Amino acid sequence: MHTVLNCRKIVPGIGISKALVTNNVINFLAMVDTKSATIIDKHHELYGKSIKDIILVFPNAIGSSVGAYAIYSLKINRVAPSAIICINNADIITASGCAISDIPLVDMLEKPSSFILESEMEIRVDADKESVTIKTV
C-alpha cells in the first residue's frame, strides 16, 4: 500500500529513504554538527539523531543566514539528507542551501486528516512530480 501526498517543488530531484519528522525548527549553523550530521542542541526534539541519508521533515530553518553553508557542508562531507520536506513554507536558508547542494526540496505538503507522516516511514520524494509517496503496510 502507498499513500501519495501532493507538495510543491522548490529544488528538483528524487530522494528515497526513511523519514525523520520533527515539529521543531532548526538553526543549521548552531544546531547541526556538519561533520557527522548530528543534531547537537540539547533542547531539540532530534537531539543526538543524525540527519544523514534520511528524508528530513521539519517546519523550516531559523536564525543565522550562514545556515545555508551548513547545509552545503553536509553535502560536501557526504552526510546530507537524501531530501528535505518543509512542512509549511520552505525558507530562504533551506532553499538556497539545497539549491547549491542539489538536495531535492519540497514544501506545502498536503495534510489529509486520515494520515500522519511519522519517522521511520519509508518515503520517496519526487520534487519534479510534486509528490511524496509513503509506503504504508
Next chain:
Amino acid sequence: MYLTRDEEKSLNGENGETMASAYKILLAIGMATGAEKLVPIKWAHISGVNYNTIGDAGVEFLEKFSRGAKVAVKTTLNPMGFDRNKPASLPEIFTDQQMRIVRSYERMGTTPSFTCIPYEIFDIPDRGSAVSFAESNAALYSNSVLGLLTNKESSLSALASSVTGKAPYSDLRIEEFRHPKVTVKPTVKLNTEVDYGLIGYFAGKAVNDTCIAFDDMKEKTGIINMKSLSAAIGTSGICGMFTSEEKTNEVISYGREESNTIKDEINTAEDGDIIVLGSPQLGINEINFLSKLVESKRFLKRCMIFCPRAVYNQAANTGLIDKIQKSGVEFICDSCTCLTPLITRNDFDSVITNSIKGAYYLNHSNRIGVALKDMNSIVKEYTD
C-alpha cells in the same frame, strides 16, 4: 517564476558555472517565497565571511564561485574571524583558510567592510529601495528602521544577488506583505538593551511570520536598543521586519514570566572570565555612550570590544578610543562576537555580554557559558 530570456540563458550555463549557480539559487528562493519575477537591487550585504561559520566546504565553494563572476552592485561584507592588523595566536589553518575567503571576495570586487552593521557606515539608499541583506540584524534593521526592502536573505542568496544585481520580488520586497498579523505587547517596562534583546528573542520565537508588530515601542527607543532588538529577533526565528505603528487582531502578551523564561534560556552562567561587547558590532553611538560610562574608571576583568574598522577610525579621530582604552579595554576590528575564534572553551569557561545574539552563539557554537548584563551594569559591576 518568470525569467527573462537572458536570465534563462544564464541559468542554463551560457554565462558560465558561477552565473548558473547564482540563478539556480535565485530560482529556488524565488519559488520558496512565491515570487513572480526578479527585480534589480541597489546593494547586497553578504554573510559567510568568518571561516568559523562556513568551514572548508565554504572556502572551496567561494574560491570556485569567485573565479566566474564580479559583483554587479555595491556589495559589502560581514565580519571575518580576526583583526587584520593584530595577528592573534590562532592556528595557522584558521588564518590560512580565512585569508583564502578574503581573497575570494576581493576577486569578486566586494568592499572589504568586515562589518555586520553596514547601515551605520555606508550611505543609505532612498526609502523603498530594494536591497539584498544577509546578516539577520542588518536585514531587520534596514527593513524596520530605514525603510529599505529586503527579505531575510541567506549568505548564498545575497551572494547570488550580488553577482546578478537581482533578487526575487516577494515577501518583504512587496508593500502589501510588509504588514504584521501578530502584535507582541510588553506588559513589563523595557529599560536596557538587554530588555529589548529579550523581547526580540521572544517575539522571533513566538511569531512564525516575516513581519511582527510591537505595541508601545516608540522612535525614542534609540539606535542602541533597536540594534539589540533586530539582532535578537533575527536569531530566534524567520521574521525579517518589525513595526510599532500598526495594530493587529492577534496580540501576544510579554510579561515578567515570558521575560524570565527567555532569560533562563540565554543566561547560562552567573558570572564570566571576560567581558565581550559587540554583537552586532558597536557603532559610534555605543562607543560614545561607553566613553562616558568608563570615564576615570578601570575594568577589573579583561574587556574585549568588537567594532568595524570604519567606526574605530572615526572614534580614534575624535579621541574616543583613547578615552575608552584608558579603562583597559581592547578593541578588535574586522570581526565580531558571533562564532569568534578568539574566545574558545580552552581559554574561557564563561563570558559576560549584553548581547542576546552573542550569548546564543557563544553558548551554542563556542560552547561557552554566558552571563547576560546590560552595558551600564557591566561598567558599574566590573570597574573601579
